[in-house]
Amino acid sequence: MRKTILTLFCALLSTSIYAAIDQVTVIKNLEDGKQITTVEKLTKVGPNTYRLHIPMSDMTTSRRGYNKIQSIDIKRDEAMAVKGDEGYWVLADGRLGKFDKDNGTLIERRHPMPLYGVKKGNEAFVGIIKGLKYEFSMVVDVKNGSYDIFPRFHIRAMFSNNAKTFMLPYEDLIIDFTHFKGKKANYSSMGKEYRKYQLDRGEVRPLKQRVIDNPRLKYTAEAIFLKFQMAPFNYDEKRGPHWNTEDDPQPKVIRSYDNMMSVMKKLKELGIDKADFILTNWNERANGHNPMCSLAEPALGGNAKLKQLTKLAADLGYQVMPHILHTENYTTSPYFNKDHIRVDANGQLAFNHGMLGNGYRPCFKQVYRYHILDNYERMQKLGFNGPIHIDVTSAIVPEPCFSPDHYATRKDIAEYMNRVGLLSRLFFGGFTSEGSMDQVANSLDYVLYVSGYPSYLGGKHPLMTRNVPIWQLAYHGIILSNPFASTIDYNCITRGENEWGPKNSFTPKTRRLKMHEFGGRLTYYWHLNYDQNFPYVKQAYDEYQKVKHLQYEFMEYHDEIAPDVFVTRYSDGSRIVTNYSDKPFNYKGKGVVPALEYKLFNPEKK
Numbered sequence: 001m002r003k004t005i006l007t008l009f010c011a012l013l014s015t016s017i018y019a020a021i022d023q024v025t026v027i028k029n030l031e032d033g034k035q036i037t038t039v040e041k042l043t044k045v046g047p048n049t050y051r052l053h054i055p056m057s058d059m060t061t062s063r064r065g066y067n068k069i070q071s072i073d074i075k076r077d078e079a080m081a082v083k084g085d086e087g088y089w090v091l092a093d094g095r096l097g098k099f100d101k102d103n104g105t106l107i108e109r110r111h112p113m114p115l116y117g118v119k120k121g122n123e124a125f126v127g128i129i130k131g132l133k134y135e136f137s138m139v140v141d142v143k144n145g146s147y148d149i150f151p152r153f154h155i156r157a158m159f160s161n162n163a164k165t166f167m168l169p170y171e172d173l174i175i176d177f178t179h180f181k182g183k184k185a186n187y188s189s190m191g192k193e194y195r196k197y198q199l200d201r202g203e204v205r206p207l208k209q210r211v212i213d214n215p216r217l218k219y220t221a222e223a224i225f226l227k228f229q230m231a232p233f234n235y236d237e238k239r240g241p242h243w244n245t246e247d248d249p250q251p252k253v254i255r256s257y258d259n260m261m262s263v264m265k266k267l268k269e270l271g272i273d274k275a276d277f278i279l280t281n282w283n284e285r286a287n288g289h290n291p292m293c294s295l296a297e298p299a300l301g302g303n304a305k306l307k308q309l310t311k312l313a314a315d316l317g318y319q320v321m322p323h324i325l326h327t328e329n330y331t332t333s334p335y336f337n338k339d340h341i342r343v344d345a346n347g348q349l350a351f352n353h354g355m356l357g358n359g360y361r362p363c364f365k366q367v368y369r370y371h372i373l374d375n376y377e378r379m380q381k382l383g384f385n386g387p388i389h390i391d392v393t394s395a396i397v398p399e400p401c402f403s404p405d406h407y408a409t410r411k412d413i414a415e416y417m418n419r420v421g422l423l424s425r426l427f428f429g430g431f432t433s434e435g436s437m438d439q440v441a442n443s444l445d446y447v448l449y450v451s452g453y454p455s456y457l458g459g460k461h462p463l464m465t466r467n468v469p470i471w472q473l474a475y476h477g478i479i480l481s482n483p484f485a486s487t488i489d490y491n492c493i494t495r496g497e498n499e500w501g502p503k504n505s506f507t508p509k510t511r512r513l514k515m516h517e518f519g520g521r522l523t524y525y526w527h528l529n530y531d532q533n534f535p536y537v538k539q540a541y542d543e544y545q546k547v548k549h550l551q552y553e554f555m556e557y558h559d560e561i562a563p564d565v566f567v568t569r570y571s572d573g574s575r576i577v578t579n580y581s582d583k584p585f586n587y588k589g590k591g592v593v594p595a596l597e598y599k600l601f602n603p604e605k606k
Contacts, residue, residue, distance in 0.1 A: 191473025216429025310383030387430025
């Protein structure tokens with residue numbers, strides 16, 4: 001009898017677990033404050049994967065198409081927990097939080113990847129948003145110790161405020177939930193599942209394959225990234241939407257082209273043999289004549305001197321990369337055209353405070369159509385021989401354009417961003433950018449910083465416990481990257497207290513460790529303004545030679561293996577153990593990692 005009761009109990013338990021896994025609660029939040037709540041069955045599409053598929057036609061409340069739905073929340077039992085549960089939630093920006101808080105709310109609109117994950121006990125899942133992936137926020141909501149983690153899709157925000165008909169979403173809402181058990185129930189499995197999805201559908205290719213027929217990219221994969229500021233960005237908050245060319249601020253020269261040529265010789269003499277040199281604000285008025293971005297600033301030496309610089313770099317064995325910007329247009333430019341500006345949901349030309357003060361926000365569809373070929377051909381003739389660096393593009397959510405002449409959804413804009421990236425590869429061998437937003441993963445080769453912690457792209461929040469390399473678990477070995485803004489110039493210590501917050505998110509001792517724990521490419525920027533910092537670059541360059549081969553490998557596993565001690569394992573079997581504690585750590589009897597130090601353990605010979 002007892003055996004029968006136990007069998008029945010186990011059957012009921014199994015049924016309840018299955019029911020939770022293959023269903024979600026869909027909450028449609030209407031504009032009048034009311035809600036429509038339904039329970040939707042999921043379709044099994046893989047051994048451990050279940051799919052939610054909501055057609056476009058189900059995201060409206062009338063046959064005529066007028067949409068009264070403000071947003072849609074997708075909730076499931078596996079993404080709910082209570083304080084004290086073993087496990088965590090994790091977002092695509094690397095923020096991980098344990099279930100240890102009483103109250104708080106985190107709402108994030110910017111996602112480096114369209115995913116989120118939850119681990120509870122011995123089980124975990126990752127939700128990968130495959131339809132309407134640019135239209136949601138992640139919500140982590142905690143009330144009286146009860147956790148609710150879910151995506152909220154912004155249906156009403158997709159459409160113009162002037163239109164009252166045909167307000168349907170542009171594609172179906174699709175989420176795949178993949179489940180893991182036992183040793184695989186962790187954020188490493190979540191990141192690798194997304195990597196598999198990207199590789200299987202051909203959205204990205206491994207770096208090892210891409211460098212075979214691309215010598216410039218191969219050089220980049222094995223070189224360090226040196227981003228020199230030729231002139232500062234000229235901020236002027238008082239400017240209106242238009243000013244005259246004669247009112248342009250004269251650039252303050254930090255490094256002329258002559259000076260940069262002497263810098264290259266100095267670094268070569270120090271023994272830095274492979275480096276990508278990025279010239280920031282090299283062009284007319286430090287990007288202030290955008291969308292024209294391909295003429296050398298006269299105050300720095302003009303086109304003639306720049307050609308001497310690029311030739312010298314090639315002779316020394318260096319690559320030189322132009323730095324440009326596609327997200328701000330100024331009326332002083334001879335190429336300025338209001339028809340190329342993004343139109344917002346209110347029918348207004350998009351306008352914001354930018355690098356040189358107030359500027360217009362162009363539509364990427366128009367950028368691709370009208371502002372690439374001429375600029376790129378001119379820059380090519382100047383002798384640039386390395387991947388092009390396009391600021392901002394990979395740090396923002398694609399912005400829709402509501403112009404009747406060049407209407408584009410966020411998905412359309414992402415496509416045009418990638419077309420720009422692919423043209424960049426065609427002209428310069430590669431495309432690098434600022435942040436880790438993966439709408440351009442198809443064409444992106446290097447990320448200046450994956451996280452802007454503590455300010456954005458993984459900003460500090462009371463609900464989070466720590467940052468984890470979920471982006472690197474998906475993209476290391478595919479896209480080169482530096483992990484944090486703070487790990488740029490990691491061994492330079494002259495940082496001001498009033499500087500940009502993300503530059504100081506870790507201590508001088510831990511910046512170096514974070515760089516290696518997260519598999520970063522060696523990167524310098526702000527401290528390159530001063531020649532006295534070059535020995536620091538050389539010191540880090542020598543250290544980097546021992547680990548740079550790992551840039552070609554996938555990151556397979558990451559976790560905390562002891563208090564303040566982390567292991568990062570790669571596809572070739574290499575392991576980096578990072579010890580943030582104040583005591584030496586013995587790693588499986590294979591070697592001791594000193595306090596506040598890291599150590600590379602090479603693959604074991606078979």
